[in-house]
Amino acid sequence: MTDPAQAAAKAPGIIIQPDAARYFEAAASGVLMIKQCHACGQAHFYPRQACPFCSSQDTAWIESSGSGTVYTYTVLRKGHPGPSIPVFIALDEGPTLLARMVGAEPEDVRIGMRVKACFPPLGPNGAPLLAFAPDPNPDQTARQDAMRS
CATH class of the missing domain: 2.20.28 (Rubrerythrin, domain 2)
Structure with missing residues (x-):
């Protein structure tokens, strides 16, 4: 590996x-x-x-924190082995950035959806690239973020 x-x-x-x-x-x-x-x-x-x-x-x-919300997204179906979902994510710390959504079907992605950063080996030669996946505990993450504020 x-x-x-x-x-x-x-x-x-x-x-x-x-x-x-x-x-x-x-x-x-x-x-x-x-x-x-x-x-x-x-x-x-x-x-x-x-x-x-x-x-x-x-x-x-x-x-x-790696936590954020989906600001906007689109679904690309042509030229990919499966659907690809580019997303703009508003990080809880303020910046908005472009990445790929992983671990979700296109029909499950929503604007405002809570997500967490991950680094799957999507790059050349298996290099880790920033992506986002649905937050498995969106309510818990929101409570933790509120306590930090």
Whole structure:
């Protein structure tokens, strides 16, 4: 079995920039990392040196809960072995990002659906890529998130 971090590093088409190395290391362990700006406090994704909100370079990696809600989605049926479901996810920490929905049939996906990040080996050479799956405990996750606020 190939180590996911090594697969990502060797995968053609995946070039890991130094600024994003921490993201891919965490992804290999199933953890979603995002950046947060110390100057304005905004969390952002995709990883980059400067904050997209205030342009400060005073940013740091934070571990995301990986929880979010489906903002919107579509179903692609042509050119895939089965339906593919690209989704925009609004993370609980604020950023909205594009990923793939896994572990759900197209008819079960809904806007507002609670989801959790996962990193299945969908990339070249089995590299872990960010995807989202239905949250098995959406009520419990919502309660935990409310307690953190």
